[in-house]
Amino acid sequence: MVTTEICIFTLDSITLPDLLSPEKVHQSSLSTVRSQPGCQNIYWGIGIQDPLKLFWFIEWDSLSSHRTFQSLPAYPSFVSTALTLTSPSSPLPISVLHFDFPTPPxxxxxxxxxxxxxxxxxxxxxxxxxxxxxxxxxxxxxxxxxxxxxxxxxxxxxxxxxxxxxxxxxxxxxxxxxxxxxxxxxxxxxxxxxxxxxxxxxxxxxxxxxxxxxxx
Known part of the structure; x- marks a missing residue:
């Protein structure tokens, strides 16, 4: 069953052009996730009512594939880089939960x-x-x-x-x-x-x- 990871970032004065730029942190981070074994799809967007909320919807072939990514030696560095997108004053810079939706996104x-x-x-x-x-x-x-x-x-x-x-x-x-x-x-x-x-x-x-x- 496909497992969907939903990540919600609280951004720090990051603009949509920043998020779309291939040379910047966001697209680089997405590329890193896409390259992982078991990653099937990624969809992302920003909140309409709250444009400082960034959503990632990541479909993995299983929860274990994501856990394997998290166990890699390079994973802490990946997280540290992704955190540079977020507001340092936020009590929850990134929220991450997993769901086995009956119909994936x-x-x-x-x-x-x-x-x-x-x-x-x-x-x-x-x-x-x-x-x-x-x-x-x-x-x-x-x-x-x-x-x-x-x-x-x-x-x-x-x-x-x-x-x-x-x-x-x-x-x-x-x-x-x-x-x-x-x-x-x-x-x-x-x-x-x-x-x-x-x-x-x-x-x-x-x-x-x-x-x-x-x-x-």
Whole structure:
């Protein structure tokens, strides 16, 4: 099963041209990850509501492939270099979690020049509520799959597989536009799901849209 690593960086006055430049740290770091055995895909982008958030979505053929990369002698140097992108004042410069999504991100993104309006939605859930929230999110996923007349809206969700973080839930939704997302919030399907999610939430959610720069 594909394991998706989600890295969220809190940037330090880094501009999009800096992130896109082949000569600078960000693209060099991406190249290092891409060259690792077992790395299948990388997608990245910046937060629309918070442009100092940088997202990496890395698909590994297994969690062990990422662990092998982390065990290399050069890995600490790689991390130190990547940290130069982040704000030194941030209490959490980089967040890293792993997910075995039933549908990996690569299946959500269109194989075309149409950039998806990706929603990243995460929230911690109460222990022993995985079945309930899975049922709610599965129902939402079904509603999304038939929401429009152009193939539906692709989505996926999962729980972190990292030790101690198993109650962290993430949903990814590949909207076609901001307006489409706003319209769905008015539907009966969302209206029924929202209170159920609030009931099992163990903390506030994080909802942010990602301006993807690489998704094909």
């Amino acid at each position: 690569s299946a959500l993104f269109p194989r075309s020049s149409q950039k998806p309006y990706l929603e990243y939605f995460s929230f911690p859930v109460l222990p022993n509520t995985h079945d309930l929230i899975s049922s709610v999110l599965s129902t939402l996923r079904s509603a999304l799959s038939t929401y429009d007349g152009q193939g539906g809206i692709d989505s996926t969700y999962g729980f972190a597989i990292d030790h101690g973080r198993e109650n962290d839930c993430v949903s990814l939704i590949s909207w076609k536009s901001k307006e489409q997302h706003e319209a769905f919030l008015q539907t009966e399907a969302f209206g029924q799901a929202a209170p159920k999610m609030r009931e099992v939430a163990a903390g506030p959610p994080v909802a942010i849209h990602v301006d993807l720069q690489e998704w094909e």
